[in-house]
Amino acid sequence: MNKDIYFTREYAQVNELIENGKSLYYEIKSRHGHITLGAIKREIDTPVDGERYYDLITPYGYGGPVIHECTNLKQLLSEFQECFTRYCRDNNIVSEFVRFNPLFQNQEPFREMYDVSYIRNTVGTDLECSEDTFQSEFCSSARRKVRKLLRNDKISCTLTRGFEDIEEFLEIYNDTMTRQHATGFYYFDREYFYEMKRQFGDDLFTTSVYYEDEIIAMGLYFISGNIIHDHLNGTRSKYLNFSPAYLLKYTAMNWAKENGFSVIHYGGGVSNSEEDSVLKFKKRFSNSTEFKFHIGRKIWNQEVYDRLCRMTGADTETDFFPAYRANDGQKKKVAV
Structure with a gap:
């Protein structure tokens, strides 16, 4: 199954x-x-x-x-x-x-x-490609940002199974969508997150970056067998200069590696362009791990x-x- x-x-x-x-x-x-x-x-x-x-x-x-x-x-x-x-x-x-x-x-x-068409590639972090996934999959600029964050005594990151901080996540996520001028579709209803927690429980986990005692960035992930799906992320606008998203990815990668998962899948961009900014960001954590993405059309x-x-x-x-x-x-x- x-x-x-x-x-x-x-x-x-x-x-x-x-x-x-x-x-x-x-x-x-x-x-x-x-x-x-x-x-x-x-x-x-x-x-x-x-x-x-x-x-x-x-x-x-x-x-x-x-x-x-x-x-x-x-x-x-x-x-x-x-x-x-x-x-x-x-x-x-x-x-x-x-x-x-x-x-x-x-x-x-x-x-x-179906009328099947190849659209573009999606990307992920291969957790089994080498002993040092951080070195082999994260690009050099991403590694530098992570190391800088780890040296900052005021910044820390935690990983929590389940989905306990829904209200905090929603606040940070909506701040991110507003900053990116996202369409209404991306402002997910509060009930969506609570229902997700109810349905999936410990098959979810969050990563949270703190500046002192304040959560400044969060990521939400799905656990599916030996695969982890990176679902949604957000960063508070006033802390963007710290680039906390890199620490979210690093923390998830470390935990997944230690617990025997095979891959973290980030998905792709919002367009078919190789210059898509979302895709280019995700590629910073994916040296060469790509998957072919197809769509299907059917008139019934x-x-x-x-x-x-x-x-x-x-x-x-x-x-x-x-x-x-x-x-x-x-x-x-x-x-x-």
Whole structure:
């Protein structure tokens, strides 16, 4: 069974609180194997012939269909396609947009079912590549910043299992989003964090940098088997000159290394450019550890999809998918 947090029913449920939809967890088991698919089911604003339709999107981060067990791949995929096609038809689902998980490359078995495209690489810290991960994976400028922080007697960093300091984290995170002029999507509801704590408990941990007695930066991480996902981070604006984010990464790396994890995954940028500032920052902790990130597009009801495009005046040649949502204000940049 694949235990990655992004493939769980609970992760989809938590993301109902930020994705403007209802969670869907589709599962098929047979003598040929086991496949699951977690998604967010969103209502499409424009009715067709008075009837409501829906589309699917991967919850924040990664997901898509994933094979947990398999004895006959061809038969299993055939069963999944037949059953899920019927499900989508019966539930008025028009299209699906998938962000496949770059650590598991789960797009590969489904290439004939989805229109799969390679987008860019994501990055991480390989905790098994050498004895000295700090030296081998952190770039020289990152190492200098970490050493400077460690020499400062007024600065310290702690790591705590669970998610106890939600209010402190929320304050710091929102300060960061305001400073970066983030869209409303990134101001996650308070309930989202409390529900995450309720669902995942000790499969979460935080790193906190202190200046004397004040927390000045925090990071939130997921534990998934032998993988750690770096989820969200923030720094108080008045302490940016200390670059405490480097100490967050260093502390998480040390703990993960000591506890036998294989990789910390940071994700990618908010664009496809190699010059993306978010990606360039994450690469400072990833000397050569990269993962190929793919997306998948699927039209489950071509007739209704085409009608929605005509009704919304959508440009069907746009790269945005689904095209009928291109002008509805729901575009958002997600660092993945």
